[in-house]
Amino acid sequence: MKHMILLRSAFVLAFACIPLAAAPAFAAGTGRADAPDPLTLDPATMHETGIEIATLARRPLAEELKAPGEVRVDAYSTVLVTPRVEAQVLDRRVQLGDAVKAGQPLLKLSSVAVAETQGALIVAEQDWQRIAQLGPQAVSGRRYAEAKVARDQARAKLRAYGLTEGQIAALLRKGSAAADGGFELLAPVAGRVASDDFLVGERVEPGRTLFTLVEEGTVWVVAQLPPREAERVVPGAAVRIDAHGQTLAGKVVGRAHATDERTRTVPVRIAVDNRRDLMHPGELVDARIAAGGATSELAVPDGAVVLLLNQPTVFVDRGNDRFEPVAVEVGAAREGWTPIRQGLAPGARYVSRGAFALKARLLRSQLGEH
Template identity: 65%
Template sequence: MKTWLFSLGAGLYLTSGTFAFASAQLAPSTLKLDAAAVQQAGIVMAKAQLRPFSDELKAPGEVKIDAYTTVLVSPRIDSQVVARKTRLGDLVKAGEPLVTLSSVDVAETESALIMAEQDWQRIAALGPQAVSARRYNEAKVQRDQARAKLLAYGLSEGQIQAVLRGGSARADGSYALLSPVAGRITSDDFIVGERIQPGRPLFTIVDEDTVWVDAQLPPADAGQVSAGDAARILAHDTAFPGTVLQRSHQTNERTRTSLVRIKVNNARDALHPGELVDVRIAVAVGNQVLAVPSEAIVLLQNQPTVFVDQGQGQFEPAPVVTGETRQGWIEIKDGLKVGTPYVRDGAFTLKARLLRSLLGEE
């Protein structure tokens, strides 16, 4: 039996587990709700459990592109820009034409392929019995080499088939540079008519569904971080969840900090490369402790209280002694045992109903 005292108005007090008014009107300290009322109140139960208590390291960070989902698109052979098909900022699909290029080497190889294909078709129709094995194999190898050369230049199988269907009229050396992945074009530094050397990037295509955030931490703090640790990115009045990918094992000589890289889901396209953000990285501190979510605790007579599930829709307020608060969890030092069912969500609703019952409104 617990003794409670509440200042809810003149003459209201609680003694020996029973609420009473000065007029001797009694009300039970235990609330009882039917299933419909429990559902309507949005009550969610949980069992008190030990959990690792974590602290957060704070650091500045910068949003970077996810290099694992970023592609540079460049020609593989000396070419000239004929026509632009896409523009900066466009979303493109895999296989979509980005720019039309023209190359003398491509034109020569296309002509060689057309002739080799025609020669091969004649010999293949005659069959290996009608021609020498050497001539048969030479025709096939010449056709295959020309095809492989165009593939090496960056033409797709579909583009090669289009050349064969179009014949000599199609062998003009023009070809479309195709996007290898789906994403957004974040750079396209060239102009129409410009001659492009092999390997020069024409486009940067980024899948913006994920980004990296590079945080700079003092070496002592970075040493507490491990791959897989949870992190939060604070930007635009919003906290974005992330996961630590890696931490550098080298200290920057200029800033005397260590880099910690965090992967962040950016499906809403809220974060963009170059932005400065605040980083919070969760790190384990000490042993496991009994803790409940902060929303499970209410104040009754300035006493932190949780509602304990007594079964059959009965909820009893239980005073607790609290400790530290970290990431929305409050340590419980006394008043609640491991395994005890308590109200995780809906404690404020139960508090309101309890106060109304004391006032005779329920």
């Protein structure tokens, strides 16, 4: 068995060293008269293998500018959650990494100023309800206005402290027992908790960032381009982002109108759909930004090109359910398409999907496997 493995390994090594001129030998199958041709497939096998045929034609392809980029949070969808009054943290409701909904409690705070205003509102509300029932005819206009203003000012003060109308209504239903200064800080938007820099029991000042909520459905990629190339980038231009072995679609949001003093490059901001949660802030990626007008070129989908003998190859439909590998010269892939410079003519029928399956069948046949 060991000798068989060594013999097969030597055959693969020798096969990989065949010169480019020998590439057409792939079409000959195994060289055995009784061996089936691995590149002849009936319609049922083609369907099972996922092979699809297309006709080679020209298509518009835009020039692309390649640049390194860094993934950052979408600042337009990022919210800092801060207290609006001096308070003490009583309890934590969510943790780092949690996904929260808009209006969901994040933590409970206690504030002396809030307690005083809660009490003032309860008294002012009771006073106003009594005077409103009597009506402006039974009390002086001044007293009527004073009661209403006192009630409205207390409500406005609690809203300024960060309480919602729902929380204020709940306070009034509970009455004086609820005027203890405690209140929950609610999530202003839906998102994921990206930071929670505080401790339970800590006293926090107004404006102190307690949580950072990030909507991860979209992230930014900030690409760095030389000034001359950055001038060719326009808002809305299509972008391909290479990350984690996949290509993600993006769109240029805008570019800076100043050059970075350290790198002498111009930052270009790109919005990328991240609903699959593939990219996270701090990662380094490659961006390919469409620039200039599109040119008409013969092109095939990226997956239609495979390497055989280290040569880009496309499988061509020769009719009668038979395919043949044809060596081609290709250009740089753009927008998911690979330009064909030489090797195929317009109108050629080629394997647009399933080329790797044909390559695998061909290699197995060369090894004597079926």
